[in-house]
Amino acid sequence: MTHIHPLVAATGSTPFQLWAIGVAGVVVYARGPGREAWRRARDRRLHPARLARFTAVIMTVVAGAVIVTGMAATTKPRPVRPRAVVATVVDLDRAERRASFVLYDPVPGGADQLSPDALSGASY
Amino acid sequence: MGGRAQVKIIGNPDLADLAVQRVEHLEALWSRFRPDSEVSTANQDAGHPVAVSGETILLASLATRGQVLTSGRFDPLLGLSLAQLGYDRTFCEIGTSTPRSPVDLPAATVAALCIDAEAGTITVPSGHAFDPGGIGKGLAGDLVVANLLEAGADGVLVDLGGDVRVAGAGPTEAGWLIAVEDPLTEGAELLRLHLTDGAVASSSRLRRRWQQGAEERHHLLDPDTGRPSDNSVVGVSVVAANGWQAEVFAKDALLAGPRGAIAALEAQDVEGVVVLDDGRHLRTAGLSVLT
Numbered sequence: 001m002t003h004i005h006p007l008v009a010a011t012g013s014t015p016f017q018l019w020a021i022g023v024a025g026v027v028v029y030a031r032g033p034g035r036e037a038w039r040r041a042r043d044r045r046l047h048p049a050r051l052a053r054f055t056a057v058i059m060t061v062v063a064g065a066v067i068v069t070g071m072a073a074t075t076k077p078r079p080v081r082p083r084a085v086v087a088t089v090v091d092l093d094r095a096e097r098r099a100s101f102v103l104y105d106p107v108p109g110g111a112d113q114l115s116p117d118a119l120s121g122a123s124y
Numbered sequence: 125m126g127g128r129a130q131v132k133i134i135g136n137p138d139l140a141d142l143a144v145q146r147v148e149h150l151e152a153l154w155s156r157f158r159p160d161s162e163v164s165t166a167n168q169d170a171g172h173p174v175a176v177s178g179e180t181i182l183l184a185s186l187a188t189r190g191q192v193l194t195s196g197r198f199d200p201l202l203g204l205s206l207a208q209l210g211y212d213r214t215f216c217e218i219g220t221s222t223p224r225s226p227v228d229l230p231a232a233t234v235a236a237l238c239i240d241a242e243a244g245t246i247t248v249p250s251g252h253a254f255d256p257g258g259i260g261k262g263l264a265g266d267l268v269v270a271n272l273l274e275a276g277a278d279g280v281l282v283d284l285g286g287d288v289r290v291a292g293a294g295p296t297e298a299g300w301l302i303a304v305e306d307p308l309t310e311g312a313e314l315l316r317l318h319l320t321d322g323a324v325a326s327s328s329r330l331r332r333r334w335q336q337g338a339e340e341r342h343h344l345l346d347p348d349t350g351r352p353s354d355n356s357v358v359g360v361s362v363v364a365a366n367g368w369q370a371e372v373f374a375k376d377a378l379l380a381g382p383r384g385a386i387a388a389l390e391a392q393d394v395e396g397v398v399v400l401d402d403g404r405h406l407r408t409a410g411l412s413v414l415t
Contacts, residue, residue: 101363102298102318103411116316117132117295120324120361121286121305 127261127285131268132300134279134293139272146271147284150264153180154256156203166246167203167253173238173245179267184237184246187259190372191236193392197379198372199347201235203253206343257343258287258375262325262367265289287325289367294320307331307359307399314361314397315411325370327378328359328399346379355381362389362396363411369394382406 131143153176155161159168166174176184187200237254238247248254265282269291272280279293281300290300299320306312307328317324329344329352346353360377364370373392377385382398386406389396395410 100320101322103315115301116303117281117300118130118283118288119286119303119305120283120288120326121307121328 128283129285130281130283131272132281132295133272133277134295135277136275139275139277142275143268143272143280143282146268147264147282150179150260150267153177154183154260154264156253156255163254163256166248170248170252171250173240173243173247175243175245178244180246181239181241181244183256183260183263184239184254185241186263186368187254187256188237188239190259190368190376194372194376194388196347197376197388198259199345200254200256200259201237201249201252202345202347202350203255204251205345205350206255207253258325258327258371259368261285261287262289262323262369262371265323265367287323287367287371288319289323290319291321294318304361304397308401308403314399314405317363319363322363322365323367323370324361324363325367325374326359326361327371327374329353329378330358344375344378353379355379356401357382357385357398358401359399360385360389360396362394364392364394 129147131140131147133139133143152158152160153162156163156167158164162174162176162180166176166180187198190198191200235249235252238249240246246254261284265284265287266289268282269280269289272282273292277292279291279295279300281288281290281294283289286305288300288302290302294300296318298318300318301316302319302324303316304314304324305326306314307326307330327344344353345351357378357380360374362370362374362377364373369392373389373394374396376392377388377396377398380388382400385398386396386408389398389408395408397408397411398406400406
């Protein structure tokens with residue numbers, strides 16, 4: 001036979017107290033905002049307002065994709081505009097005369113944009 | 125002058141004929157492959173004064189000036205060494221002929237042309253030969269541009285085998301657009317610039333190569349040895365006020381080697397880009413501001 005110490009032995013009021021606490025917890029849980037949000041999220045039936053918002057988002061995404069794709073297909077590449085600086089070199093024979101030139105950044109594809117008047121290369 | 129030539133004229137297009145005449149005239153005076161040219165005559169009669177035209181007096185004077193300015197690194201009297209190395213005919217003829225056997229080269233000696241402007245003569249020192257080579261192309265560009273401007277052209281571009289000289293009005297307000305070729309990669313460019321009045325010349329030891337016996341030769345000779353240069357500089361392009369200066373200083377930088385090339389260009393107050401055999405580019409300050 002199990003012996004229960006009198007200090008921890010159940011009294012006649014304990015079951016009622018446990019039930020009261022349990023019911024209070026269920027009420028608080030059921031009325032809490034988190035629970036409500038969870039319930040709405042789990043609700044597979046689409047409310048008209050939600051359906052409208054969902055449709056608007058989809059349409060916005062599709063319209064954006066169409067615009068971006070269309071721009072990529074129709075926009076011409078921007079002309080290459082190399083950076084440039086002006087520099088000078090001195091004529092040894094006439095110190096007052098300087099040859100000035102504008103130096104351009106090497107730009108990939110630049111040859112397609114500006115055709116040079118001459119090509120300096122070593123043939124000799 | 126051993127290459128293609130193009131002339132672009134702003135203004136009177138009829139001046140194109142004059143341009144062709146002037147280029148052919150200078151070629152006839154200065155080619156060392158034409159036995160009747162003034163340069164060939166002076167070489168054949170080395171050690172004696174030979175009467176020449178004013179253009180050849182100017183060429184000899186500027187060649188000597190270039191020799192002085194570069195402390196002898198630009199040497200216009202290496203024509204004999206070039207011939208002994210196999211470059212004794214036009215480059216087209218070298219390509220179709222039997223490879224020559226190696227020869228013992230004479231030791232390089234310091235010498236200079238003797239010029240008597242009043243008498244209108246030049247004297248090539250004995251045992252040497254005057255090779256106008258690159259400076260001839262550069263100066264020809266300078267002279268043809270000047271002639272066409274005097275004849276009424278508004279602007280001129282002369283391109284003689286890759287040596288470009290421009291002056292006067294250009295096709296745009298910015299001037300003439302010149303691209304500089306990368307000697308290591310065919311079709312690639314090192315840089316571009318708009319030039320209003322000046323010259324761009326390029327020199328490379330990767331061009332004009334030929335076989336002599338088992339050895340491959342090129343035309344850029346080191347005056348200290350009389351042999352083709354063998355440092356790691358493979359090409360130099362120079363922007364200068366005149367074509368002859370650009371040519372002289374390109375050769376100077378090429379022979380100065382990788383450590384001295386930029387210093388050589390900056391000492392002459394010109395701008396340039398030096399290409400090394402490992403693909404690296406060295407630039408003077410004026411050409412490196414955008415890199």
